[in-house]
Amino acid sequence: MNYLDLRLRFAPEVRHPIHQFIDASTAVDRDVLVHGNTLGEEDTFLFYVVGDREPYAAALAAADSVVDFEITGIDDRSFYTFLRQRRPDVDEETFGAFQRTGVIVIPPIQFLPDGVATLTVVGESAALQETLQSLPAAVDVTVERVGDYDWRQSLFDPGLTDRQREAVRAAVDVGYYAVPREGSVAAVADTLECSTSTAAEHLRKAEAAVMAAFCGLRQYG
Known part of the structure; x- marks a missing residue:
């Protein structure tokens, strides 16, 4: 059972409004997708965020794809965001690449500046290769690490x-x-x-x- 550490870079024209906000603002130090459900008509996500709450909330409110969100504070610089969104086309294609037999996405997924998302996937070699080949052209993928998966290491x-x-x-x-x-x-x-x-x-x-x-x-x- 293999794992891949991946770095996905979304082209500027397809970046999510919050990705754009992270690029343009210094208000967010860390934005991590902890859990998500993409099986319904709308996506449901739980994020862990380190940064300024008000600018982040304003960016969410201004995003057309975000249907609803709730922010729960942890301390002065960190909070959880529970949100629902309408799935952008690029997400439809990207999620579809990973939703196949033989592949599991291991949370969390971290969102970084310059339209980058980092994540780990586990699975069968052939299925992992199919996943990489199925990603949309607007998403550039880099395999940063390959190995035998060990859950203890991922802790x-x-x-x-x-x-x-x-x-x-x-x-x-x-x-x-x-x-x-x-x-x-x-x-x-x-x-x-x-x-x-x-x-x-x-x-x-x-x-x-x-x-x-x-x-x-x-x-x-």
């Missing part, structure tokens, strides 16, 4: 490279993170068969990515 994925993961695993195995510390960077380097400086760099970058992701700072990486 917290700070986006480490394969080499950084190897370094962290080696550090755990040699006791580098034990209290008190039992292993050294040199021991990690021996496991990785690289120099001490290279092992240290892998660990520093991995630790920075983990801490940033844990604190919610890696928003548009």
Whole structure:
């Protein structure tokens, strides 16, 4: 069972009004589709948003495709948005590409500047290939990562490279993170068969990515 991390870039002429708002405004730091239902005549979505509530609500109210929405505050800078919308043509084609036997979209879906959406799909190799081939021409797709799906990894994925993961695993195995510390960077380097400086760099970058992701700072990486 394979997974693909995908980056979809919607052409400017077909971008959703909220995508356009994210591009034009600094009011939104993060916009994430947590769950959605696209089986009916109207789509129903739940978003997690970090940003200024009033400009975001005004953009929703001005969007012709948005039928209704409700905003529930979490704190001063974050909130949930529950909305219903009429499905734009490009969404009809895009959703259709993913709604096939042998493919599952794993939430959440993150919306980024420049009309970009990032998501993970799991499924059979042939079905995944058919999905990529079926996406509309107005949506440019980049496969950012391919691998064997592991649900445990998806619970917290700070986006480490394969080499950084190897370094962290080696550090755990040699006791580098034990209290008190039992292993050294040199021991990690021996496991990785690289120099001490290279092992240290892998660990520093991995630790920075983990801490940033844990604190919610890696928003548009």
